[in-house]
Amino acid sequence: MLFGEILRMAFRSLGANKLRSILTMAGITIGVFSVIGVMTTVSALRGSIETGLSFLGTNMFQFAKWPTGISSGGQDRRKYQMRRDITLDEAQRYMKLMEGTSDVICLKVFNQDGSAQAVYENRKTTPGLTFGGSNEHFITANQYSIETGRNLTAGDVDLGRPVVIIGQTIVQKLFPTESPLGKVIKISGRTYTVIGTFAPKGSAFGQSQDDILIVPITRYLSDFGSEGVTVNIATQAPSQTMYNETIDKAITAMRIVRGLQPEDENDFELYSNDSLIAAFAKIADAVRAGALVISAIALLAAGVGIMNIMLVSVTERTKEIGIRKSIGARKKSVLTQFLVESVVISLAGGLAGILLGICVGNGVAVLLKASIVFPWDWAAIGLAVCSGIGVGFGFYPAWKAASLDPIEALRYE
Incomplete structure (x- = not known):
């Protein structure tokens, strides 16, 4: 069977259960949106914030009573207030x-x-x-x-x-x-x-x-x-x-x-443009790390959802698989079809998450009068991760479908 035909059959199967496919995609969308949105916002604001932090002139440093980043309460503030x-x-x-x-x-x-x-x-x-x-x-x-x-x-x-x-x-x-x-x-x-x-x-x-x-x-x-x-x-x-x-x-x-x-x-405190920018970089890295953890959890849950939906799809289409195999469909063709369905769901959700994350991230940047950016690197990483999720979590259901005995599948009601 040609790959193009396999691809058409996969899309046809997904189109037959639109709501289920969309809900499964939503999990991937949320996970990718959380990381792309944060990365886009941080990237867009980085130049603006570094410019804003560079309020001292060239080769300047400053002495002050208060350090940067002290909250309005707590032990740290009391310590510096006593100075x-x-x-x-x-x-x-x-x-x-x-x-x-x-x-x-x-x-x-x-x-x-x-x-x-x-x-x-x-x-x-x-x-x-x-x-x-x-x-x-x-x-x-x-x-x-x-x-x-x-x-x-x-x-x-x-x-x-x-x-x-x-x-x-x-x-x-x-x-x-x-x-x-x-x-x-x-x-x-x-x-x-x-x-x-x-x-x-x-x-x-x-x-x-x-x-x-x-x-x-x-x-x-x-x-x-x-x-x-x-x-x-x-x-x-x-x-x-x-x-x-x-x-x-x-x-x-x-x-x-x-x-x-x-x-x-x-x-007294000593700080310069470099120290202020370094302090912002630490905050940005912490935000990125937090976004990655949240996204990883969301994507893991979405991957489990994809596996669950694909297993349900295999069960629902057992007789269809039996008919295809009885008239000559190879195990590789059935495996490829179900893997394609899993990857398509994952990539579609990833693309939606990327577009939504970029729009929201740049929307925040525009509100704060920062330049608009497109995080090509994170978008590429997002698509690669979504492809991996599609293959990783879709392989077992696809393998299960491809391994069905045609005679037993034809008997399934």
Whole structure:
């Protein structure tokens, strides 16, 4: 019997029991969808997230009180909460100790309650702006640039001048038809003169990076107090070759300004773009592993379902098999037909799962403003696994059908 004829008979048999075939396929679809959906989402977001995590400039590292990834509760949070805040005096002393080693040291603090709102005359922004204080190195350390006006200067910081640089979201909301330069705006009840605007930067993690206002750090702490405020310190190494050497000197300087003894452990955190990306990679790997485990369980259950349905099909078609064998059908032809039916069910379910997973995964990516991807590697692996499931779980029913004695099969009712 020609393979094409065997294939037509297999499809005809599946078409005769459409609902049963669809329900059997659904198990494979769910298993493949779970892994393809997760892999598509992670792949689509990877570039966007790595870009978002790379908020520090080239060859930059940062000291902070809090590490990344600390949850809102639990023992870890209490441990870090007990640490002393990094004060402005400590940060400024650190800068003096690092003179000659690094020319770019950014000090920054940010409003944490999400209530910051900017007002100009009868116009105002929505609350929740990113509002903080920094020095003249903010744009270098955080990869911003000035579009109009000027940057903060060392004099602004030393004298605590009431000046502010605003992002494009604030420009569009408060100054839609006029230049903001020289205008006085009110932020959280305090007045500041606009001296510059940041160039558009877009979004990261689905959130705008253009709803930002930066004032001199000294002015910010003067206006809003330093109680409970910790300063983050970003430092740029002169070159990539001096990066590790600069970090070693910076850690020593931080330990000195924090008054730590040689036997004391660091009471501050050090992180860089690479460490943040590595932390995300660990999370992504854990998500992938979880998806693979869930998918493996779902696919195993689906494979058992395929075997069960194929055994039922063999039982229902025993007399048909007996007739075919009595008129000359070979054992190989019967085996091939039932294997084809099993593989077709598995592959059809796999294709549906792949398409659904890609659509859902990229849908999530679009919502978070990430690029759309097609995970060719995982799609190919998915199809290969589905083929293996079809053959593996369909072989016993196919072998059982092919091994039926034609005389006994013809007697079956």
